[in-house]
Amino acid sequence: MSTVRLTVGQAVIRFLVNQFSEHDGEERRLIAGAFGIFGHGNVAGIGQALLQNDLDPEPDGGQMPYIMPRNEQGMVNAAAAFAKQSNRLQTWMCTSSIGPGALNMVTGAAVATTNRLPVLLFPSDQFATRSPDPVLQQVEDPVSPLTAATDAFRPVSRFFDRIERPEQLIPSLMQAMRVLTDPADTGAVTVALPQDVQAEAYDFPEEFFAKRVWRIRRPAPERIAIERAAEMIRGAKCPLIVSGGGTIYSFASEELRAFASATGIPVSDTQAGKGAINADHECAVGGVGSTGAKPANELAAKADLVIGIGTRYSDFTTASHTAFRNPDVSFVNINVGAFDAAKHAAEMVVADAREALIALGAELEGYRVADTYSAEIAELREEWERTTDEYNHMDLQPKPSQLEVFGALNEMMGDEDVVINAAGSMPGDLQALWRAKTPQQYHLEYAFSCMGYEIPAAMGVKLAAPDSEVVAIVGDGTYQMLPMELATIVQERLKVIIVLLQNHGFASIGSLSESHGSQRFGTRYRQGDVPHNADGELLPVDIATNAESWGLTVLRVSTMEEFRAAYREAEAMDRAVMIHIETALIGPNPPSTSWWDVPVSEVSRIASTREAREWYVGMKKAQRHYL
Incomplete structure (x- = not known):
């Protein structure tokens, strides 16, 4: 087997320029470019590798575009936003120095993982050899020298590794690509690179750098799952679809609109799923949950069947488990990940959203909701259109x-x-x-x-x-x-x-504070000797x-x-x-049609807090697990 002698940093870049994603027959570079803030730890490792790639007139696999950001959290946020706008088919890599530079990326990693967005992070790390120990910016653990600051990435990453020998890079990067291109498991991928290992040379096999195309799966639904879901839909009087980000990422918008047009089932959406169905569609009823629209929330309250498509059911979507109030409500969840499909004791359809909608539409051919339900949907939509125009x-x-x-x-x-x-x-x-x-x-x-x-x-x-x-x-x-x-x-x-x-000031937290009895404390940008819940000099x-x-x-x-x-x-x-x-600090906001669980102090000497606690206890009575 032929080999090529490269540093670990050089091998990372040469490997990444040869990785591609493929979705529905269309190929593209998986890692579109590199964001990097250089410091001690990566300037002579990954930084040198990016420079070498930039200077080479014909680098193997092609150029790795580079952008110099100003903040490590900011560059990960930018990579996550790029991935979201690219429907998770591409992302950027991010490299940082050790210590504070690395840890600045942790918040961005959490953004990516909670949103199910692929980002690739290379935080630098302390010396693997421990020759200088402790190195500058090393966080020492007197219990175990194995502990490093980069361990903070573990709970916010879908894949984490620390490369302490060059040959470990080979299986690690292969697993990293798998996670980045997995529609169910994607999120932040963190490969920590000790600064001495980044600069260490190794004879890597040439085959490691061959072009690889990672196909993004479209898992088909099980036949029995579609049959059971269709049976539940036919038996429901007031079904409601909750469309999440998974609908968009699977390019299922056209299928969702066709499914809604054929069946008449109303479609609500989450923050990540808005736009999957066009707002002027006859079945589009707007956002659902704590900050949702009245049509969606009124239909959610009476729904006897909720059909989740690509949603993870955050507390805002379920209004902290108070949105779906029908005592007999049940769930059908279409999701590429079993973890999300299983929520609320649902009938699980573990599949790509587009494939599931096509199969379910065929199974429900000839089915449509009752005319009375369609009339109710139309009336709610018309009323909310007037409300929206009024507030706009x-x-x-x-x-x-x-x-x-x-x-x-x-x-x-x-x-x-x-x-x-x-x-x-x-x-x-x-x-x-x-x-x-x-x-x-x-x-x-x-x-x-x-x-x-x-x-x-x-x-x-x-x-x-x-x-x-x-x-x-x-x-x-x-x-x-x-x-x-x-x-x-x-x-x-x-x-x-x-x-x-x-x-x-902080309009949102100020409003939340006031509604929960804390009088907008600490939420206004004021100066001078005034209470922190009062107006003062700007x-x-x-x-x-x-x-x-x-x-x-x-x-x-x-x-x-x-x-x-x-x-x-x-x-x-x-x-x-x-x-x-x-703009005005205090309101107005759209008319509230739902609730969000933010606990209020159980005992207090402040009258506004006591009143808010009484209200909170009353609202919490509607909360329940969906079983």
Whole structure:
């Protein structure tokens, strides 16, 4: 067997440029590029390998594009966003130095794993030889020298390994590719590389670097599972579909729409699944759960059968186990992963969403829900359309609400443009009121709801969808968490639009605090000797000027008329733009039709807390396990 002598870092890059994914006959590079922040640990290992690849006029397998981000968490968020926008068919690798650089990636790893998104992480590590011990930035464990800071990645990774000998790289990277391309098990893949091992040479077999194509599975459903599911659907009077991200990732949107049209079964959606069915479809009833729309939640409350498609049933989707109130409710779950398919004691259809919908549609040929149920769906949809229009055009004074901003964006953005958000009160408002017409348009990270996701995500999405307008909606709180990838966006000349809503505080947590008896304590950006739950002098923080210092063009607006004009101006530009608008800190929000379990102190000397506790106990009575 012929061999080639490479360092471990060089072998990593040469291997990755030869890995491809294949889905429905279409091949593409699995690892589209490398994000890397270099420091002691990787600058002379993976960093040298990327340089060598860059300088080689004809590298084996091709070039590995490289981008220099500013924050390790930010680059993993960007990789996750790229993977999400690519329907999990591609991702980026991320490399960091040891110690704090490595641990900065842990939050990003959790974002990827909770959202079932493939990212490939190479955190550097302490010396495998322990020649210098302890090395700079090493976390020492007096109980075991085997413990390293990178062990923190274990609970947030779908695959974890630490390479302490060069030959270990061969089976490890093969397993890493398996996980990245597995529709059921994908998430963060972490391969920790001790800094001495990165630079160590080894005679790797040439075959290791041959082109490999990893086919993304479409598991077909078992015949008996489809028959049982169809029997349950035929026996239900008020069935409801809950469509999650798995519908989109399996490219099953067309099949979902056809299935709904044929059967008349209403389709609700999760944050990850919005857009799988177009909002103007006669069976589309909007978001379901804690921040859902009234049509979906009213139908969920009476549903005797819930058909989950590609959903993991988060507490927001189930309204903390209070959404599905019919005492006789049962579940059919279509999911590529048995772990999610088994939830709520469901009839399991472990299969690709598209394949299952095709099979189930054929089995249910001639079936349709009762006309009375279809009439109820139509009535609820019409009522919610009026409500949505009302909240999108409230024309509040003196400051507009964020709902007005969302409504304007929804009307002005194209079907293939992308709106991005992740945290605060915005995801709830968007799930309730945003009318998504395509699977591509709505990009919400709400499995981990990570503040600071939006700006690096805009970079990742733009890399994945270069022809789309990419709009990241960012609150002033989120902006202050992780703005530094704006510099990377400018450096890479990526055209994105940042919509910055300035309300001088944490609107979402402030509202939650107030509704749970804690009076918005510690949620307002104020200065001076005032209580932390009261208004005071505004902070002299100028986010618009700060964004200009990163290199963005900033359009400052005050009214909705100005906002609409600014958006059209930003559309016409060829560089990164921020539209800065002040919005009301306190509401309004869409009318609540559900609940979310946030415990309230059982005893308190504060009257507002005692009142909130009484309300909480009453709401909790509807909570139950679905068995």
